[in-house]
Amino acid sequence: xxxxxxxxxxxxxxxxxxxxxxxxxxxxxxxxxxxxxxxxxxxxxxxxxxxxxxxxxxxxxxxxxxxxxxxxxxxxxxxxxxxxxxxxxxxxxxxxxxxxxxxxxxxxxxxxxxxxxxxxxxxxxxxxxxxxxxxxxxxxxxxxxxxxxxxxxxxxxxxxxxxxxxxxxxxxxxxxxxxxxxxxxxxxxxxxxxxxxxxxxxxxxxxxxxxxxxxxxxxxxxxxxxxxxxxxxxxxxxxxxxxxxxxxxxxxxxxxxxxxxxxxxxxxxxxxxxxxxxxxxxxxxxxxxxxxxxxxxxxxxxxxxxxxxxxxxxxxxxxxxxxxxxxxxxxxxxxxxxxxxxxxxxxxxxxxxxxxxxxxxxxxxxxxxxxxxxxxxxxxxxxxxxxxxxxxxxxxxxxxxxxxxxxxxxxxxxxxxxxxxxxxxxxxxxxxxxxxxxxxxxxxxxxxxxxxxxxxxxxxxxxxxxxxxxxxxxxxxxxxxxxxxxxxxxxxxxxxxxxxxxxxxxxxxxxxxxxxxxxxxxxxxxxxxxxxxxxxxxxxxxxxxxxxxxxxxxxxxxxxxxxxxxxxxxxxxxxxxxxxxxxxxxxxxxxxxxxxxxxxxxxxxxxxxxxxxxxxxxxxxxxxxxxxxxxxxxxxxxxxxxxxxxxxxxxxxxxxxxxxxxxxxxxxxxxxxxxxxxxxxxxxxxxxxxxxxxxxxxxxxxxxxxxxxxxxxxxxxxxxxxxxxxxxxxxxxxxxxxxxxxxxxxxxxxxxxxxxxxxxxxxxxxx
Amino acid sequence: xxxxxxxxxxxxxxxxxxxxxxxxxxxxxxxxxxxxxxxxxxxxxxxxxxxxxxxxxxxxxxxxxxxxxxxxxxxxxxxxxxxxxxxxxxxxxxxxxxxxxxxxxxxxxxxxxxxxxxxxxxxxxxxxxxxxxxxxxxxxxxxxxxxxxxxxxxxxxxxxxxxxxxxxxxx
Numbered sequence: 001x002x003x004x005x006x007x008x009x010x011x012x013x014x015x016x017x018x019x020x021x022x023x024x025x026x027x028x029x030x031x032x033x034x035x036x037x038x039x040x041x042x043x044x045x046x047x048x049x050x051x052x053x054x055x056x057x058x059x060x061x062x063x064x065x066x067x068x069x070x071x072x073x074x075x076x077x078x079x080x081x082x083x084x085x086x087x088x089x090x091x092x093x094x095x096x097x098x099x100x101x102x103x104x105x106x107x108x109x110x111x112x113x114x115x116x117x118x119x120x121x122x123x124x125x126x127x128x129x130x131x132x133x134x135x136x137x138x139x140x141x142x143x144x145x146x147x148x149x150x151x152x153x154x155x156x157x158x159x160x161x162x163x164x165x166x167x168x169x170x171x172x173x174x175x176x177x178x179x180x181x182x183x184x185x186x187x188x189x190x191x192x193x194x195x196x197x198x199x200x201x202x203x204x205x206x207x208x209x210x211x212x213x214x215x216x217x218x219x220x221x222x223x224x225x226x227x228x229x230x231x232x233x234x235x236x237x238x239x240x241x242x243x244x245x246x247x248x249x250x251x252x253x254x255x256x257x258x259x260x261x262x263x264x265x266x267x268x269x270x271x272x273x274x275x276x277x278x279x280x281x282x283x284x285x286x287x288x289x290x291x292x293x294x295x296x297x298x299x300x301x302x303x304x305x306x307x308x309x310x311x312x313x314x315x316x317x318x319x320x321x322x323x324x325x326x327x328x329x330x331x332x333x334x335x336x337x338x339x340x341x342x343x344x345x346x347x348x349x350x351x352x353x354x355x356x357x358x359x360x361x362x363x364x365x366x367x368x369x370x371x372x373x374x375x376x377x378x379x380x381x382x383x384x385x386x387x388x389x390x391x392x393x394x395x396x397x398x399x400x401x402x403x404x405x406x407x408x409x410x411x412x413x414x415x416x417x418x419x420x421x422x423x424x425x426x427x428x429x430x431x432x433x434x435x436x437x438x439x440x441x442x443x444x445x446x447x448x449x450x451x452x453x454x455x456x457x458x459x460x461x462x463x464x465x466x467x468x469x470x471x472x473x474x475x476x477x478x479x480x481x482x483x484x485x486x487x488x489x490x491x492x493x494x495x496x497x498x499x500x501x502x503x504x505x506x507x508x509x510x511x512x513x514x515x516x517x518x519x520x521x522x523x524x525x526x527x528x529x530x531x532x533x534x535x536x537x538x539x540x541x542x543x544x545x546x547x548x549x550x551x552x553x554x555x556x557x558x559x560x561x562x563x564x565x566x567x568x569x570x571x572x573x574x575x576x577x578x579x580x581x582x583x584x585x586x587x588x589x590x591x592x593x594x595x596x597x598x599x600x601x602x603x604x605x606x607x608x609x610x611x612x613x614x615x616x617x618x619x620x621x622x623x624x625x626x627x628x629x630x631x632x633x634x635x636x637x638x639x640x641x642x643x644x645x646x647x648x649x650x651x652x653x654x655x656x657x658x659x660x661x662x663x664x665x666x667x668x669x670x671x672x673x674x675x676x677x678x679x680x681x682x683x684x685x686x687x688x689x690x691x692x693x694x695x696x697x698x699x700x701x702x703x704x705x706x707x708x709x710x711x712x713x714x715x716x717x718x719x720x721x722x723x724x725x726x727x728x729x730x731x732x733x734x735x736x737x738x739x740x741x742x743x744x745x746x747x748x749x750x751x752x753x754x755x756x757x758x759x760x761x762x763x764x765x766x767x
Numbered sequence: 768x769x770x771x772x773x774x775x776x777x778x779x780x781x782x783x784x785x786x787x788x789x790x791x792x793x794x795x796x797x798x799x800x801x802x803x804x805x806x807x808x809x810x811x812x813x814x815x816x817x818x819x820x821x822x823x824x825x826x827x828x829x830x831x832x833x834x835x836x837x838x839x840x841x842x843x844x845x846x847x848x849x850x851x852x853x854x855x856x857x858x859x860x861x862x863x864x865x866x867x868x869x870x871x872x873x874x875x876x877x878x879x880x881x882x883x884x885x886x887x888x889x890x891x892x893x894x895x896x897x898x899x900x901x902x903x904x905x906x907x908x909x910x911x912x913x914x915x916x917x918x919x920x921x922x923x924x925x926x927x928x929x930x931x932x933x934x935x936x937x938x
Contacts, residue, residue, distance in 0.1 A: 024872055031880030032868035032887055034815020034855035041814040122800060192819040192827060192881040192915050242819070242881030243915050274820035433903055439910075497879025497916050660875040664921055668878065671918030694824035694913060702906040702919045 018506040019722060022660035025502050026519075027495075039212035039239035040196035040271045047198065048077055050253070050260050050270035051124035053114040053131050054279055055106035058349040058687025059140035059153070062104055062133060067114065070127040075119040078263045079131065085259075087228030093218065093250055093354070097156050098315035100226055100255050106135070107153060107314035108351050109688045110279025117260040117268050140349035140687040144288065144311035147346040153314075160312050160319040160345040163327045165616030167399045168338030174294025174302035178374040182291065182367035183753040185681035186311075187284035187672075189356050190699050191496075193242015195252040195280050196271040199261035206233025207258045212241035214248045216492045217528035226255045227262065234258070238522040244496040245672070246355030247281040249533055250317050278692035282317045282354030283682055285310040285345070287326070287363040291371045294338075299381050301390045303338035304331040304399070308364065310345045310353075317354030319345040324465055325360030327616060328400050332368040332734075333410045333458040333626050334390035339399035341616065349687045355533055357672060358732040361459035366754055369455040369737035373744070383454055383741075384418050392458075392626075401617040407715040407725075409652050410626050414456060416650035417628035420709045423646040426450060426634055436634055436641035438703050443636040450645070451635060453741025456628045457734025460621040461726045462536040462606050469536070469622075470605040472527030473544035475508065477552050478597035480516055485576070485589045487512050487549075490520040493529040493541040498728060499661040500537045504545055506657060507721070511549030513576040513589065527603065535625065535726025538657065543604030543721045551600035559595055560587040607719060623717055627651040627730035629670070629738035632706075635746040640762030642678050644739055648709040654717040654725035662727050667708045669731025671700050676732075677739035679704070681755050783848040787811065788857030799845050804828045806844035807854060815855040815884045819913070826912030829885035829892075830854045836892045855884035858891060866932055867891055870925035878916035886912045890926060898933070902926065 030036040067079035082089060082101040089103060090096045102113045114131050118124035141150050147158045197211030206229055213219050216236045224234040241248070253270040260268040272280050287310045294303040308326060312319035323345035330341050356362075376383040391410035397403050428445055435443040463469040473491045480486030487508045495501045505517040522529070529541050557568040560578035564571075564585055571578055579586035612618045632645040647670050656662045679698045683690040691697045716723020736754055744751050749764050780796045785806065792811050804821065807813040807830075816839050817827035823841040830839045831853040839854075859865050864872065867890050877883050886909060893900050893908040900908065905926050906919075914922065 022875070024875075025877060027880065028872040028877040029864060029868070031877050031883050032864065032871045033859060034813075034817075034884040036880055037814075038817070038881060040818055041808070043809070043814075120798070121805075122798060190915050191879070192817070192825065192913065193879060194819065241879065242817075243879040245915070271818065274822060274824070431903060433907060439907070499878070660921075664875050664878055664917055667918035667920035668916045669918075672915075693822065694820050695822075699913060699915060700918070701910040701913065702922070703910040705919045708918065708920055 019510045019657055023502055023506050023658055025499060026505065027501060037240050038193050038242050039210065040194055042198040042210055042239060042269060044198060044200065044267040047267035047269050048117040048119060048264060049121040049124045050257050050268045051116050051121065051128040052112050052256060052276065053128040055102060055109065055111045055113055057106060057135055057137050058109040059138045060106050060135040061138060062102060062106065063136050064134045066132040069130040069132055070116055073123060073127045073130060075123040076116060076127045077266065078117045078260055079114055080259050080263060081114045088225040091222040091226055091251060091255065092316055093318050094320060095316040097154060107349055110351065111314065112256065115256040115260055117264050142348055142350055142684065142687045144309045144346050144348055147348050148344060153349060154347055158347040160316050160347060161323050163323055163343045163612065163616055164614070165327050165339055165341035165399055167401060167617065170340065172294065172303045172338040175297045176295050176378050177292055178371060178378050179292040180371060180374060180752060182289045182370060184287045184363045184366055185755055186286040186353065186684070187356060187676050187680050188278060188682055188697060189245035189247030189281065190697065191243030191245055191247055194272040194274065194277050197239060197253060197257055198267060198269045199257035200267045201261045201265050204233060206235065207261055208235050208237065209254060209258055210237050210239040211254055212239050212248060214244050214494050214496065214533055215531035216494065216522060216524050218531070219251060219254055220524050222251055223255050223258055227258055236524045238494055241494060241496045244532065245357045246359065246533060249355045249531055250282050252280040274694060275692045278689060278697070282352045284356035285312060285322055285353040285363065289364065289367040291367055293371045293375050295375055295379065299379050299386050299389050301334055301336045304336045306330045306341045308343050310343065311348055311350055312345045313348060313350045313352035315352045317352050319353065322360040324612065325459060326364045328398065328620065329361045329459060330364045330368060331399060332365060332372065333392045333456050335392050335396045336399055341399065350684055351689060357669065358459065358729050359534065361457060361733045362736065365455065365457040365734050366737045366740070369734060369741065370752065373741055384414060387456055388414050400612060400620055402619045402621060404624065406623045406717050407652065407654065408624060408626065409713045409715050410456065412713045413626050413628040413650040413652055416711050416713060417630050417648055420630065420648040420711060423632055433703060434643065436636040436643040437639060442639055443641055447636050447638060448634045449637060449746040451633050451742040451744065451746025453631050453738045453745055455734040455737030455741055457730060458624055458626040459729055459733055461539060461623040461625055462534055464609050464622065465620045466609055466611040468605060469530055469540065470603045471529040471540040471544040472601065472603050473541060473548040474526050474599065474601040475545060475548035475552055476597055476599040477512060477593065479590060479593045483590060484516060485514040485593055486516045486518065487514045488518045488520060489545055490526045491529050491541050491545065492522045492524060492526050493537050494522055494532040496532050498665065499658065500541065502661060503538050503542055503657055507542055507545045508549055511546060512553060513573055535728040538724055539720045539726055540604055540606065544602055546721045547602035547604055548600045551602055552598045555598045556592050559592045563587050623720060623725060625652050625725045625730045627734060629735045631738035631742040633739060633742040633746060635743055635761065637747050637761055640758030640760065642743055642756065644674050644706045646706050646709060647674065647735055647738065649731065650711045650713060651727065651730055652713045652725065653727050654720065655714050655723040656712060657722060657724045662712065663710065665727045666710050666731045669728060670708050670735045671705055673732045673735025674739055675700050676754055677736040678756050781845050783845050785844065785847055785852060786850065787813065787852045788854060794844065797844065801844050802840050803842040803844045803847050804839035807839060813854055813856050817881055817884055819881055826889060827882050827885040829888040829912065831888065831892060836889060855888050858887065865891065866929050870928040874921050874925040874928055876917060876921040876925040882912055882914040886914065886922065
């Protein structure tokens with residue numbers, strides 16, 4: 001694929017100021033003081049509180065629904081159900097198959113049935129509970145494999161997508177084969193800021209929504225359809241967003257709050273409790289995967305066969321894209337000349353699943369990396385050497401037939417990670433808190449076995465398969481109140497905590513040579529920025545800001561050239577001054593701005609991609625990012641307890657625009673990978689969620705999290721701003737596999753399922 | 768800040784005064800079921816304490832109640848009348864960042880920031896009680912403060928930066 005056209009890079013004598021430096025977050029001081037306004041902190045005089053009534057059953061018919069008992073409670077202003085809707089009754093990210101409120105049937109535990117607005121949150125909750133719903137409970141379809149042949153539980157059927165990849169010679173066979181079944185449990189994003197927002201009816205009959213989300217414009221479009229309003233009457237403004245990790249890409253309270261605000265003509269605030277949050281957003285797809293790897297006796301991969309079933313739960317969300325990633329990256333970052341992959345994403349009565357950090361690549365990475373270790377054992381090869389011998393590189397083909405034209409430093413990641421220092425051996429007098437089981441004070445040093453595991457992963461950056469992925473930036477340069485140049489950046493890019501606001505300021509400073517940069521609050525008054533997902537915003541919105549700044553700079557150069565009776569091509573912008581190329585004359589930026597502000601709006605589109613064809617072939621992806629992980633664990637095999645001692649990683653990042661921010665992304669992403677490896681699973685019993693709380697759904701604490709040793713491979717990527725690849729997801733893709741590989745080494749157990757639970761170790765038949 | 772109450776059999780309301788960060792703040796006709804976290808956030812205009820779980824699991828609402836670190840979501844507000852309540856807003860009344868807050872900013876310990884106010888309150892409490900606390904003591908002390916973004920690495924770095932700065936200042 002051709003690289004997208006970018007503005008020609010401005011020639012500088014010195015490095016762009018600020019880019020590549022650990023510039024501090026502008027929002028951090030307010031966040032430490034408790035003064036940063038999150039979406040759950042919003043308040044308006046006279047506002048009402050919304051609450052949702054959710055189905056206690058994963059599958060049922062609604063015989064009758066009577067809101068009267070709720071409306072009889074003092075302080076209740078409105079109850080809305082499916083019968084009260086006046087716009088579209090369904091919504092969805094890619095397929096509009098999810099009801100705003102259950103329409104005669106409920107298809108998952110926690111599906112919204114009604115919403116209430118009341119004066120006080122407790123009244124709203126009690127009123128929701130008072131709504132009389134008569135359910136006829138039906139048998140839930142909870143087995144993803146069975147869903148392929150079961151009667152449809154939705155008019156659109158049970159199959160979201162069957163993706164076939166047929167690559168190379170179907171008859172190819174290896175001299176050595178290994179085969180295995182693998183399973184990945186349902187992980188939750190567990191962002192800390194609950195789903196929340198404030199909807200305010202506007203005088204033109206529209207609505208203003210202040211909300212925590214990942215993609216303002218796609219929220220707006222879905223909301224507008226359900227309110228039967230033109231898009232311009234639905235105005236979204238980003239409220240402080242307390243993490244996301246994919247879980248805010250689908251709508252949660254947005255439509256409900258807007259409906260209640262329009263019905264009551266009052267501002268309505270909704271804030272989910274933690275329990276409701278577990279029901280209110282999509283999760284990572286649980287998956288069952290079968291793999292067979294073929295290799296030569298010398299350890300060259302010949303073929304990968306795989307069949308995988310991803311449980312998408314009751315509604316489509318982004319299942320079709322998740323299964324696409326899972327299949328395309330099924331072998332892991334290795335060159336495989338032949339492949340035969342069948343991936344299914346299916347509908348069940350389990351909770352809906354969609355985007356989570358790593359997006360499909362996580363599930364297949366866990367299985368594929370386990371296969372690589374088994375292959376190494378079958379071949380009598382070192383696990384790292386086997387990976388090196390098959391590492392993908394630039395100009396290799398993926399199993400989708402696409403030739404990698406970007407950077408692919410897989411071997412570099414592997415060797416750099418392998419060479420990072422290992423931790424000290426477990427000391428005989430190690431404090432109990434650092435042993436498996438920690439504060440439980442259960443393990444003894446003499447029982448603890450150490451293991452080391454390795455895994456390598458990759459995924460796509462940006463949206464794939466023909467999606468026109470773009471971001472919009474408006475940049476305005478003018479004289480500020482102190483007559484100094486002031487740049488204002490307006491993007492709809494959602495800052496979820498990843499640090500994009502800092503990057504936006506760094507880019508504007510670098511491109512325009514100004515010190516003062518204001519990043520406006522993100523809203524729908526500027527063009528779409530696309531989603532804060534797929535590790536894409538530094539590349540996409542960063543690219544749009546770079547282009548808009550470049551356009552502003554062109555006007556500046558024209559103005560300065562006119563002043564000096566020169567051609568714009570004779571001038572450059574350097575260190576905040578417009579100077580001639582020979583440096584003999586110049587115009588201060590502030591002088592050039594006296595003629596008035598300069599504003600430019602630009603879109604950055606990444607290079608076009610194409611959908612996969614009937615054989616799963618096509619140039620479906622833009623840029624790829626890779627990472628290697630090495631985990632060290634201590635295990636008490638009798639108790640089945642694991643302590644992760646260290647995770648080392650080498651990650652392909654293109655170029656670090658803000659090293660401190662990259663460090664934090666890598667550490668945080670690995671924490672979520674460790675969580676999936678040994679702690680985190682939404683436990684289902686016949687479709688019912690059994691652990692919707694932080695008491696029962698465990699995420700890594702400060703005592704669980706090991707030191708992360710990290711190094712980066714910096715090979716600038718062509719066609720992206722400053723060569724910087726997105727960094728958010730690769731830490732989560734293969735860190736899980738590395739941790740489980742280490743537990744396997746410590747215990748000798750096959751461990752083909754994540755998360756690894758204590759029983760999987762303690763009660764496993766000894767080999 | 769909202770003046771209405773839930774109705775029903777247990778609609779009992781009460782008026783009381785809370786001492787928050789050294790100021791006496793009246794709470795009028797509030798439903799007695801309201802948590803300290805709710806009253807701070809919704810009636811007293813102090814939303815710095817966060818509401819990530821509202822059931823005592825995450826630490827994002829950590830405050831000091833008579834000098835003891837508690838989850839404000841698990842304290843009945845009316846029960847806190849007569850106690851000395853210190854919230855994140857009370858750590859830096861002048862508006863200047865404390866050394867812990869500054870270290871969090873400079874060490875990159877803040878991402879989404881939702882856990883951070885509770886984390887800051889908990890670390891100040893630890894260092895007030897145990898100025899010599901080491902990293903393992905820190906890990907134990909904040910093991911009830913969940914962070915989903917950072918993996919805690921930069922938070923540990925901020926802790927060490929504060930300890931070094933305090934050690935320098937005392938020599």
